[in-house]
Amino acid sequence: DAGVTQSPTHLIKTRGQQVTLRCSPKSGHDTVSWYQQALGQGPQFIFQYYEEEERQRGNFPDRFSGHQFPNYSSELNVNALLLGDSALYLCASSLGTRWGNTIYFGEGSWLTVV
Amino acid sequence: GESVGLHLPTLSVQEGDNSIINCAYSNSASDYFIWYKQESGKGPQFIIDIRSNMDKRQGQRVTVLLNKTVKHLSLQIAATQPGDSAVYFCAENIGGNTPLVFGKGTRLSVIA
Numbered sequence: 071d072a073g074v075t076q077s078p079t080h081l082i083k084t085r086g087q088q089v090t091l092r093c094s095p096k097s098g099h100d101t102v103s104w105y106q107q108a109l110g111q112g113p114q115f116i117f118q119y120y121e122e123e124e125r126q127r128g129n130f131p132d133r134f135s136g137h138q139f140p141n142y143s144s145e146l147n148v149n150a151l152l153l154g155d156s157a158l159y160l161c162a163s164s165l166g167t168r169w170g171n172t173i174y175f176g177e178g179s180w181l182t183v184v
Numbered sequence: 185g186e187s188v189g190l191h192l193p194t195l196s197v198q199e200g201d202n203s204i205i206n207c208a209y210s211n212s213a214s215d216y217f218i219w220y221k222q223e224s225g226k227g228p229q230f231i232i233d234i235r236s237n238m239d240k241r242q243g244q245r246v247t248v249l250l251n252k253t254v255k256h257l258s259l260q261i262a263a264t265q266p267g268d269s270a271v272y273f274c275a276e277n278i279g280g281n282t283p284l285v286f287g288k289g290t291r292l293s294v295i296a
Binding site for chain 1 (some may be wrong): 218273
């Protein structure tokens with residue numbers, strides 16, 4: 071039973087570029103959330119996808135966008151990269167919107183913006 | 185791998201001793217609480233969770249205590265092992281599939 075998988079694991083981009091990160095949820099899960107984790111901080115919620123729609127969004131600018139595919143996998147896109155976007159980007163998956171469903175995280179994608 | 189917890193509070197514990205990691209939360213509407221373990225270069229790993237209608241829950245070598253009166257959560261690890269060394273985060277949400285809000289994290293360092 072595969073857990074949450076993310077790709078790529080590491081990448082380096084230049085300011086102003088665009089990046090796409092990918093996530094496959096744990097088998098059987100249909101909800102995907104993305105979090106940003108800066109060095110020395112806890113993860114911060116970016117947005118959540120369920121039934122191919124963005125359901126909830128945290129305090130992130132429109133440069134951050136996403137998509138969920140029919141197979142429940144998801145992408146996170148960040149446009150016009152800033153140095154401050156350098157962080158670990160985590161994908162989390164869960165099942166539906168029921169209370170207290172365990173939320174599992176992937177290993178993350180390390181993004182460095184230079 | 186890179187570290188995500190460069191300047192976090194650190195708890196140093198001798199191998200075999202019990203560890204207690206504390207977390208204060210601010211949202212009195214929070215309904216569900218989770219402890220995660222994050223090792224260097226890895227994503228958060230689920231340890232144990234607890235609902236707001238409970239004040240204690242036990243797992244294998246771990247116990248979570250919830251005190252809603254003072255909005256305090258703790259994680260107790262029995263017979264701490266070197267493999268327990270990591271950054272520990274508490275997280276909360278207001279129920280359903282609402283976003284998790286993470287605490288600042290505590291680095292646990294186990295001294296062999």
